[in-house]
Amino acid sequence: MTTKLYWYDSHLAQFSAQVVDCFVQDGHRVVVLDQSAFYPGGGGQPYDTGAINAARVTAVAMAEDGRMLHHLEGDVPFQVGEIVAGVVDWPRRLEMLQQHTGQHILSQAFFQLFGAETRGFRIFDQVAEIDLTLDGSPDELTTAIGQAETLANAVVFEDRAVRLHTVTPEEAVQLPLRKENFNTDYVRVIEIADFDWSPCGGTHAQRTGEVGLIAVRSWERAKRMTRVQFVCGGRALRDYRAANQTAASVARRLSVGRDEALEAVARLLEEHKKLERRARALVELATQAEAQELLTATPMTPTPRIILRVFDDRDFDDVKLLAHRLVAEQGVLALLATRTRDMVRLVCARSADLPVEANTLLQPVCEQLGGRSGGKPEFAQGSGIRVAELEHAMAKAVASLTG
């Protein structure tokens, strides 16, 4: 079995050890040492990375027989019996132990305040998350999460000691252990002075101050529990910087201070809604006038009065609106298209008093243009991609109608 140096000293980043075994597994060089400061992963906390001599350690895993497997980059073998120097990537370890210890504190805060148990814990690249047996309305949960966050940070600001106890299962029963059903290791208990006792095999801060700020980033309901995403320490600082930068950039664009940005955005959205309503009303008026103009220019006989138009890159909703306005008059058949360089969209509509079927008329047009159409006898729409054939296809459809 590999002696776990991290078990006794989570701040040990450099160590020496003797090579016990060295082999190739799944194409990767693996080395086993008599002792190691590398954390092999577990309990929601990822493994450490670092180096053994000059070889990069890319992954660490604990085998079932208690031997710690260090996966190495490259294929330089070590000799059994050789003394090697191990270096744990400290910034990564610090980041992990901040999130991990922060989780102990946050989980206890939820338990003390609301009796909520932590049923799951994971550290990801950017955030960590816990699954809590916490229920309530969105407003209640927002308030509760804020209170737990406040309590957790108070424990950080008090800079309490974090102590390690090695206990027998009998002794463990005497401790006010917080239940975490994803961890059954009752030999090692981590105490956050007068606050939390948790059985745990991970790496922890020496004092709560080392965890730094504990900030809840978001939360959601998942699997009938409340899942809380949070960041601690260096991650919280990075997250604050990013959030502040976003808020400041938005404020600058609106020419207001950061704290006035939300109100300015609300005003802008209100203004936008008003303009949208006004634009719709104006388009309606313009379309009405355009329809009137087109109808005036089209003789009253023969019927149906056919109105054919091709527009360049016109909004399709506007084209459809125009078709509706045209066929509000009796005896009108409208076949309108809007085209870009590589796409045509068409609408065919007819007045209620005409026996012509717009969908039947439009179908061969769209097929000729390499596209499709759909709709009803009174109103149909479609599209195609053979833009060059548009005029010809439309003329053919009209010819089929007039015989």
Ligand SMILES: [Zn+2]
């Ligand atoms: Zn722990």
